[in-house]
Amino acid sequence: MNLKKLGRTDVSVTDICLGTMTWGSQNTEAEGHAQIAMARDAGITFMDTAEVYAVPGSPETSGRTEEIIGNWFAANGDRDKWVLATKIVGGGNAHIRNGRRPDAASVREAIEGSLKRLKTDYVDLYQIHWPSRGHYNFENYWRYAPEKQDTADALANMEEVLGAMGDLVREGKIRHFGLSNETTWGLAQWVRLAEEKGLPRAVSVQNEYSLIRRIFDHDMAELSHHEDVGLLAYSPLAGGMLSGKYFNGATPKGSRKDYQKGFWRLNDQSDAATRAYHDVAARHGLDPVQMAIAFCRTRPFITSTIIGATSTDQLTQVLGTLEVTLSPEVLADIDATYRRFPRPV
Numbered sequence: 001m002n003l004k005k006l007g008r009t010d011v012s013v014t015d016i017c018l019g020t021m022t023w024g025s026q027n028t029e030a031e032g033h034a035q036i037a038m039a040r041d042a043g044i045t046f047m048d049t050a051e052v053y054a055v056p057g058s059p060e061t062s063g064r065t066e067e068i069i070g071n072w073f074a075a076n077g078d079r080d081k082w083v084l085a086t087k088i089v090g091g092g093n094a095h096i097r098n099g100r101r102p103d104a105a106s107v108r109e110a111i112e113g114s115l116k117r118l119k120t121d122y123v124d125l126y127q128i129h130w131p132s133r134g135h136y137n138f139e140n141y142w143r144y145a146p147e148k149q150d151t152a153d154a155l156a157n158m159e160e161v162l163g164a165m166g167d168l169v170r171e172g173k174i175r176h177f178g179l180s181n182e183t184t185w186g187l188a189q190w191v192r193l194a195e196e197k198g199l200p201r202a203v204s205v206q207n208e209y210s211l212i213r214r215i216f217d218h219d220m221a222e223l224s225h226h227e228d229v230g231l232l233a234y235s236p237l238a239g240g241m242l243s244g245k246y247f248n249g250a251t252p253k254g255s256r257k258d259y260q261k262g263f264w265r266l267n268d269q270s271d272a273a274t275r276a277y278h279d280v281a282a283r284h285g286l287d288p289v290q291m292a293i294a295f296c297r298t299r300p301f302i303t304s305t306i307i308g309a310t311s312t313d314q315l316t317q318v319l320g321t322l323e324v325t326l327s328p329e330v331l332a333d334i335d336a337t338y339r340r341f342p343r344p345v
Contacts, residue, residue, distance in 0.1 A: 007203025024064030230303030
């Protein structure tokens with residue numbers, strides 16, 4: 001397991017992070033705890049969650065994942081062995097604070113709720129789950145309209161939130177501040193305001209990244225490099241699509257496509273790209289799941305790759321990535337495939 005610094009901090013995290021968003025919906029508490037134990041035994045010490053989890057977020061499931069993690073800490077007494085990250089929603093969820101966006105008051109309310117559910121006094125990394133002003137992540141890419149944003153309002157809100165984060169750092173309730181589903185402009189403004197005002201500086205940005213979702217490669221990667229804000233890459237398997245489980249119209253029972261009654265990443269282009277990457281893996285005798293995650297681990301801007309599973313068998317397969325090193329020939333084939341399918345989702 002490799003260790004990497006979290007931004008410009010003295011905190012080191014494992015370059016594989018345990019994702020948790022299915023615990024409390026697709027997974028029971030016992031299954032979530034079994035996954036924590038497996039990750040721990042594999043050397044993982046970084047875990048990510050959010051107040052909206054389990055997904056899809058609802059009055060019945062939101063907050064449940066944090067409770068499951070808190071119950072693990074209470075039973076095992078190992079909170080100090082983990083770097084723990086969670087997130088405040090970006091707003092728009094009617095069942096969470098009536099859809100209110102992050103501001104000084106809602107940040108305070110959100111962290112107090114998370115700490116109670118997690119049964120801990122502090123969170124190592126506290127992230128904003130998505131920008132309240134709008135963004136192009138999830139399925140929003142094709143209708144993203146930044147021209148509708150109010151610049152003054154967005155900047156004022158950022159400064160207010162940073163002030164609240166500063167208060168929480170001083171109180172010891174959070175150690176560091178991070179972002180998620182951010183854009184290049186957004187990340188640049190968060191960093192600029194923090195430096196100008198002496199407020200907590202973003203140490204990471206958690207955005208989607210995989211063989212078929214590589215928006216981060218260009219402007220975000222440049223900003224990440226120069227400003228030391230590493231990527232925490234989520235959905236390295238594109239929500240499970242890169243496993244090939246959805247080939248030929250299949251909908252495996254218990255899969256995300258089955259559970260959520262749809263799967264926005266799946267289209268003719270993404271299916272073709274997934275098949276092409278499976279061909280690469282087959283040519284080189286690799287497991288396609290492990291190849292996909294191993295690829296993320298080669299990217300210079302990635303601090304940690306977030307893995308998730310809905311069964312211990314899946315997690316065993318994913319953890320096998322730790323034994324995989326991609327050769328120059330494999331990387332060249334991946335590059336050639338990417339040039340054929342640069343934007344499938």
